[in-house]
Amino acid sequence: MxxxxxxxxxxxxxxxxxxxxxxxxxxxxxxxxxxxxxxxxxxxxxxxxxxxxxxxxxxxxxxxxxxxxxxxxxxxxxxxxxxxxxxxxxxxxxxxxxxxxxxxxxxxxxxxxxxxxxxxxxxxxxxxxxxxxxxxxxxxxxxxxxxxxxxxxxxxxxxxxxxxxMDLVTAFTGSGPAFVFRLIESYAAAGERLGLSAEDALALATATFGGATALLADSGEKPGTLIAQVASKGGTTQAGLDILDSDGQLAALLTNVLRAARDRGRELADLARGEG
Incomplete structure (x- = not known):
């Protein structure tokens, strides 16, 4: 650099x-x-x-x-x-x-x-x-x-x-931080609903997401490999993963999020050309 x-x-x-x-x-x-x-x-x-x-x-x-x-x-x-x-x-x-x-x-x-x-x-x-x-x-x-x-x-x-x-990249990395911030916000809100204080929930959520992404970047491992290191069969992590992975809903949701952002980029291009 x-x-x-x-x-x-x-x-x-x-x-x-x-x-x-x-x-x-x-x-x-x-x-x-x-x-x-x-x-x-x-x-x-x-x-x-x-x-x-x-x-x-x-x-x-x-x-x-x-x-x-x-x-x-x-x-x-x-x-x-x-x-x-x-x-x-x-x-x-x-x-x-x-x-x-x-x-x-x-x-x-x-x-x-x-x-x-x-x-x-x-x-x-x-x-x-x-x-x-x-x-x-x-x-x-x-x-x-x-x-x-x-x-x-x-x-x-x-x-x-x-x-x-580039329209997809705009959605994927340009808009991506906002989607991650929303996930952290929602994760913290879930912790608060289950009994944590708002301050502790946000601090713990921020540190958890930050540490996980830093570990992923530093390790060179695939996400699935690191998931396996955290989750054990029948354990607490797997119980939560079973909800996240149910019927592929999480992947479908994120695909729809990216599609909406990508398509809006195309609409903005039409507006910029005076076609909207």
Whole structure:
């Protein structure tokens, strides 16, 4: 993993800086990115020390704004409006990065045809602490070394051959932390219903999920192998597993969760293209 971004020499513009783009930026700044090389176009974004912020692209342009790395972090439905102003500026050596759900590389290339490269990025919120997972697919003459420097500092990077599965990845890893948080919340609520205090239930649930995932990542074992190490025939763990595994309901539920999130990504893509 890269140790820092002190050597990043580009000029970075973030168009939209909400929770996800903000988490990425905060991690980059913490890793040594010079805030003077960054500009934000977002009237509602939280201010960052040393980073200039503008209410609109017009304001940024009027101030003489220049960028050779541009990341789109606004709502996908705003793509048409933003592209109309931004496309004439995203030319030459500009890398056009996007974390927009549902917006394909082909969509980006059509909207920003003058850019040197188009990079579709799917991070998740754990990027804020360098523990995220980021899927990336690229098109064009890409500076892969700089892309790696920006993404590896966020956690684990998975490079896809194309973006054909990105809607599923959006649901799987992008939305995934929210699903895990909901599972932890529900697990804690179950403990509370059975007699634990709310504070103890949440603390125990958080530690249990955190320890289990850390062990899985560190051991290199398959989940089933570790399950067998915890569960004994006729024991307490197996009694609970019998409920979880009943009629394949858990797998079916999670499949439906992912399907709904994936399909919404496709709907957002249609909205971004003006087809919704």
């Amino acid at each position: 890269n140790q820092g971004l002190q050597d990043f020499s580009g000029r970075l513009l973030l168009v939209g800086c909400g929770n996800m783009a903000g988490a990425m930026l905060d991690r980059w700044l913490a890793a040594g990115l010079d805030g003077a090389r960054v500009a934000i176009v977002d009237p509602f974004a939280a201010p960052r020390d040393g980073v200039v912020q503008y209410a609109s692209l017009a304001e940024w342009q009027a101030a003489g704004g220049v960028a050779d790395w541009i990341m789109l972090g606004m709502k996908p439905q705003q793509l048409g409006e933003i592209a109309e102003t931004l496309a004439p500026l995203a030319t030459g050596d500009v890398h056009l990065l996007s974390i927009l759900a549902g917006v394909s590389l082909a969509d980006l290339a059509a909207r920003f045809s003058g850019a040197r490269a188009h990079v579709r990025i799917l991070p998740n919120l754990a990027a804020r602490i360098g523990a995220g997972v980021t899927a990336v697919a690229t098109l064009g003459n890409v500076d892969h070394e700089t892309i790696a420097a920006l993404l590896d500092i966020l956690g684990r990077t998975v490079t896809l051959p194309d973006d054909s599965t």
